[in-house]
Amino acid sequence: MNEFQNKLLLKDEPYQCGLFPQIPNFRKDGSAFVLTDGCNDDLRITERTTSREIRQGRYTRLVEISTKPYLTEIQFNATAQEQAYSFDVYVKAVVQVVDPITFYRNRNIDVDAYFNKLFSIDVKQITRQYSILNYGGLDRDLTQKLSAYNNVDSDTGFSYQVSMVDAEPGAEAREYVSRASKQQLEASLRSQAKALATALTSDYAEAVLMEVAEGKLSYEAAILKIEQHKDSRFDKTVDDAVKLIDKGLLSEAQAKHFVLPGIGVGVEPRLGSGAGIGSTAPENSAFDQFYEEG
Known part of the structure; x- marks a missing residue:
């Protein structure tokens, strides 16, 4: 039994x-x-x-x-929109014997197999409409569909009614979602770092060059001031990256992509023909000593 x-x-x-x-x-x-x-x-x-x-x-x-109501749970493995991955679907149903004689004659019935056969087509049709990256509303749609089942099965002697449905990505799907979320976070960090570095360097360089144009600062002093600002900003970026590594949010290899956008970003000079102030530093510089990979 x-x-x-x-x-x-x-x-x-x-x-x-x-x-x-x-x-x-x-x-x-x-x-x-x-x-x-x-x-x-x-x-x-x-x-x-x-x-x-x-x-x-x-x-x-x-x-x-x-003849008391009995709560049983049935588990399904149903394919997602991404056919390589699936959802784990849990259905809780209230079962109650309403015809004891018929039930006894069918006492060897495999109830899990019975409900798998009863619900599987609807469950699989619905889960195939949802991505493992965006499955909000899946529980609701499954519950609405399966809750419509409220029947007395004359062949088995019991009635059944779905009380709850819960769906979540399977183990392999959860691992994929975790990787995808981490990649999105890393891409966002790199994008934000690059945009911020460009804006800060451009604004500061323009302000210093304005002082040169107004006669408040020599051209040589302006070059030194901008380079010192770039060095200071880079040091801060390195410190921020180290903090992220210490917190386990970035690896050393990932930190390199977080820091490099801040190197050599500037504006084109507006005075004379010198190229020293706005020139872009080479991407492979002495900063690589911080990111040597074994």
Whole structure:
């Protein structure tokens, strides 16, 4: 017997019929009593059952079946929009025996297989519409669809109603989502660092060159001032990258891509023909000593 039967088939024991059979005590909340293995059809014991019926049936077994609601959980593995990955879908259904005689005749039924067959087509049709990267609303759509099932199955003797549906990406899909999210974060950090570095260098260089144009600063002093600013900003960028490495948010190789956008970003000079102020430093510079890969 499977787990479902162990919970709902409470007792199955020999019954002594005899010439004057006693009517078993059937007044127990949440249970139904059935006499079986006789020469007549199986008999559910009620207040209308008579000793004569039992004697004529010559029953040899007494069965007690639970008629209380029983919660069972069924798990599906259903393909996602990305066919290489899947969702794990958990369906909780309330099952209740409504026809004890029919249920007893089908006591060897595999309930998990029964519900897999019943729900699998609808579940798989719905999950194929959702990406593992964006599956908001999947639980709702599955619940709405499967909750419509509220039936009495005359072939099995029980009724069923879906109470809850929960869906999440499978193990391989979760690993893929984690990698994708990390890559998006790294790309965002690199983009923001590059944009900020460009803006800061351009604004500062323009301000210094304005001082040269106004006669407040010599051309040589302007070059030195801009280079000192670039060195200071680079040092801060390195410090920020080290903090990210210490917190486990970046690897050393990733930190290189975080720092390099800040190197040599400037504006074209507006005075004379000198190229010293706005020239771009080579990408492979002495800064590589911080990112030597073993």
